[in-house]
Amino acid sequence: xxxxxxxxxxxxxxxxxxxxxxxxxxxxxxxxxxxxxxxxxxxxxxxxxxxxxxxxxxxxxxxxxxxxxxxxxxxxxxxxxxxxxxxxxxxxxxxxxxxxxxxxxxxxxxxxxxxxxxxxxxxxxxxxxxxxxxxxxxxxxxxxxxxxxxxxxxxx
Numbered sequence: 001x002x003x004x005x006x007x008x009x010x011x012x013x014x015x016x017x018x019x020x021x022x023x024x025x026x027x028x029x030x031x032x033x034x035x036x037x038x039x040x041x042x043x044x045x046x047x048x049x050x051x052x053x054x055x056x057x058x059x060x061x062x063x064x065x066x067x068x069x070x071x072x073x074x075x076x077x078x079x080x081x082x083x084x085x086x087x088x089x090x091x092x093x094x095x096x097x098x099x100x101x102x103x104x105x106x107x108x109x110x111x112x113x114x115x116x117x118x119x120x121x122x123x124x125x126x127x128x129x130x131x132x133x134x135x136x137x138x139x140x141x142x143x144x145x146x147x148x149x150x151x152x153x154x155x156x
Contacts, residue, residue, distance in 0.1 A: 004080040006099045008053055009107065010034040012073045018066035028062035030055055032075060055079075057101040065104055076105040 010032035018028045035050045055077055057065050069075065079101040088094050 006077070006079050006081050008032060008034055008055075008077045008099065010053065010075065010077075012069055012071050012075065013052065014071050016066045016069050018062060025058060026060075026062040026066070028057045028065045030065065030069065032077065053077075054096065054098045055101050056098050057104060061101065061104055065101075068106060072108070074107040076107055077101045078103040078105075 013031045013033055016028050016030035018026060021027055032053050032055055033050050034053065035048050037046055037048050039045070040047050077099055079099050081097060082100050083095055083097045086094050086096065
């Protein structure tokens, strides 16, 4: 038995980038920062340790992320960890570890054109009902392209 599960809450470091695969599948890439506060063992001072995570989403989830997220947005990502191999300009093998986001929940509120707080669903923004707290979520993409690699590609 094995399990590959990643769950992160963080803030986007820059606006998402949307591209299309050769087959027309939308792919959205962005990075999020997670921060852990801990006490330094030598000085005893509190320090923040920030970790950056590259996130990739596919299909309708990618389209919605590109449309509704921006730098600073807070998100909850549920997905898996994947390492892929690529070659740089000199032809050297490089490796990138990414989070493949199967589900993305928008935790930041987005303000609509009329100044109303809005929440996203799988197709469009709808006004938030008065007195209700809404976290928006995107559906898990059933049409997610399975990006895979051979065991020989793993650098360890």
